Amino acid sequence: MAAIHGDAHGHGHDDHHPSGIMRWITTTNHKDIGTMYLWFSFAMFLVGGTLAMGIRAELFQPGIQILEPELFNQFTTLHGLIMVFGAIMPAFVGFANWQVPLMIGAPDMAFARMNNWSFWLLPVAATLLVSSFFVPGGAAAGGWTFYPPLSTQGGLGVDLMIFAVHILGASSIMGSINIITTILNMRAPGMTLMKMPMFVWTWLITAYLLVLVMPVLAGVVTMLLTDRHFGTSFFNAAGGGDPVMFQHIFWFFGHPEVYIMILPSFGIVSEVIPTFSRKPLFGYSSMVYATASIAILSCVVWAHHMFTAGMPTVGQLFFMYATMLIAVPTGVKVFNWTATMWRGSMSFETPMLFSIGFIFLFVIGGFSGVICAIVPIDIQVQDTYYVIAHFHYVLVSGSLFALFAGAYYWIPKWTGRMYNETLGKWHFWLSMFFFNLTFFVQHFLGLAGMPRRIPDYNLQFADFNMISSIGAFGFGLTQLLFLYIMISCIRSGEKAPEKPWDGATTLEWTHLPTPAPYHSFEKPPIVK
């Protein structure tokens, strides 16, 4: 172990890195790169959020007012792509960059230069995606799932999207290889796998999922590209291909992707809940096994996105049963968190509030997930607002709330300053209120028969759409409060105490000063 950590005899790196913009372009420091990932993802979150505001503004009333149908489809497509690939995934990688080395007692990530490269690919991909609005024909408009033959029809915007996905995929694969190598090789002496913090465990499993499925996504977009430009017929029946094959390959990536975006949130919540309950995580090993089972099951359920595409009875039944099974390990996690809180000594600072909000709303999303898994019911709700409600409950009040929890939890360690607790609580309660206002009513819209991805609707859907739009505007504005809280914390926040959370037990809190120095754990700590 000591050999890997190097620099055992004190002549450590000084902080003589370049300053200004060159510091950020050339940095190989995991903290700098983590910071850049987080700012990048927040910027993308605002771009994707602006698109969402456009969508909800158009749907505020029946009729076409603001966005013509073609542009509306571009908005929904880019909203999905930017939020998934630009906001949520890079944010988790940002957390991994900051926290994995700190939590396992490593000095940096294993491949520091590749780390820089995997970050700097992201702005390139984002530029391709955003600029596609301004090319002839506009941005991709076939939905974030870009099913052919529709996506074969699109213009230059689709090609830009395909290249953006390639680049984002390359970035994710490099990022995850880096995380796997760091976790497996650079843990402090004494930290066995089963002593790793839950956040590190969930990221290890997530990184394996990424390495497994991102190449599949790269493959399927490449097939789409050659169908579009080089005369192949992978997805064209007239040439012997099959449009449904695209869906199978896409969702073989797409369903594990869902868990890629939720497993690290489980990790963050599993750090926050014990800290603020002042009690160890209940059922640590069953948490690890549950995470691994979710990851494995997530690879054999993809066709539940395609129940209406038509498949044999046995196929539908298999994918229904497999999907329902995921509820079991997910349930175990929820029960474990509840048992962790049970007879703890709880306090409710902002990270804890977001974590409890996460559990509460994620469970609602889990329930609607089980309902969607039941084939006959899915036949009714597939491609309706019910599904929109379902996946926003797991992605917004799931992943995003956990990201907020993590940001409030670790910002004192990162900056040495405290955020404003009162404003943090306002951020939580406003998010909670407006989130539910936006998305709860969408369950009713879906059940009553409103399809997703339509710019205009029958009058029976008018009142719930208006409520949903009001909620969305409120939710959007509330996130500017988060930006304000973070900026004022970084610039002028009160100095954080050495250990702001008395219940915290992981290495970054017990073995490092606050704020964490630019180079930390140059000598590995000993874990007993």
Added chain:
Amino acid sequence: MRSKSVVTWAGVFALALYSSMAVGSKYNLPEPQSVIAKDIYDQHIVLLWICLVIFIGVFGVMFYSVLKHRKSLGYKAANFHHSTAVEIVWTIIPCLILVVMAWPATKTVIAMKDTSSPDMTIKATGYQWMWEYDYLQGEGEGISFFSKLSTPKAQIVNKEPKGENYLLEVDNRVVVPVGKKVRVILTANDVIHAWWVPALGIKQDAIPGFIRDTWFTADKPGIYRGQCAELCGKDHGFMPIVVEVMEADEYTKWVTAQMNASAVKTSMHVENK
């Protein structure tokens, strides 16, 4: 006596709650008009109740804990961190609940998939952005027409007030007889579309170059409306599906009228030549 009235009131309350969620409500699936739609409706209600019970159970415990086990109340943290017995129990119970959910669903899936021995067969073809219907077999065989949105553009761009069936009305409805098993064969001409009529519990993608099928038997005469459910481009939101279910004798009249109309058209066509 007192306990009896409590039970009565509880019963009334439960019934009221059930019916508030039931037929005709804008909070739930539309009123089912076929056996399959009825199965789906009932299973959805059962699942909601199961979810509600679990929800109250889990969050009852959690919020009790949130209220009582607070540092601000001086509550001292316990230090337990696992219990194999408890963990086994809360793994097995969800499995059993899932079996209860999966059993009726499995029966419905098998029933939904059984498109054998239909009374009549209609082929629906999706186009950007309309549907074409061909009556392939059974009474009405040979009828063929396109079905397009009939809502005027002026309503969509807010120049005229919107009608009751705004965006859910077409020029030519698909007409079928009541109580007959109708097999619908689906395909598409350009991109993927999906044929969805919620009240009949039927949704199936229409895939270019491939044939899929599904079926329904309507319980009652009436007009049932649905929409394309797979993003198919610019006017995806503007290609509704309207099914009109008629009594057998009225259906026969409709078929005769269609046949005469198409005969007139054909003869005119011949004369023009």
